[in-house]
Amino acid sequence: MDQISSPTSARLRAMQAEGLDLDNCPVRTVISRLGSKWAPLLLQLLSERPHRFSELRRLVPDISQRMITQTLRDLERDGYVHRSVLPTKPPSVTYSLTGLGISMFESYRFVFEWAEANHRAVRSARAAFDAREGG
16 A cells, blocks of 8 residues: 655654654644643633633633643643733732734634534544444
8 A cells, every 4th residue: 555645754754864853843742732631621711811720720620730730831831821920919820822822722723613513423433433342
C-alpha cells in the first residue's frame, strides 16, 4: 500500500534527518497542553468572559483545586491565559484569555462544535467496539 505524503510527514522526515528531537515538534508541543483533560473546558469557559478562580471551581465541581490551579498555570505559562490579582482582602484572582488565547480559541472552537455535534456517534462507536472486544 502506498503511503500518502503530506506537508506534515515531510516536515517530520526533515526534522529526523537533521537529528532534531521530535519532542520539540511544534505541533506536538503546542497541542499537548491543549489536549489535556481540563484545559479545553477551562478555555471554553474563559472564552465566554473572565472568571474568578472560585467561579471556575463552582462551574467545574469535579476538578480538584490542585488540578485547576495546575491547569491554569500551564495555560498561563503557554501564554493563553492572563492571571490578574486584585488588591482586595483576601486577594481576588481573575483569569481571562490573552490575545494569543483568543486567537487560538477561534480555531479551537470548531473542534468543540464538532465534538458536540458528533458526541453520540463517538459514544456509539465506542459501545460497538467494546461489544466486539468484550469490554
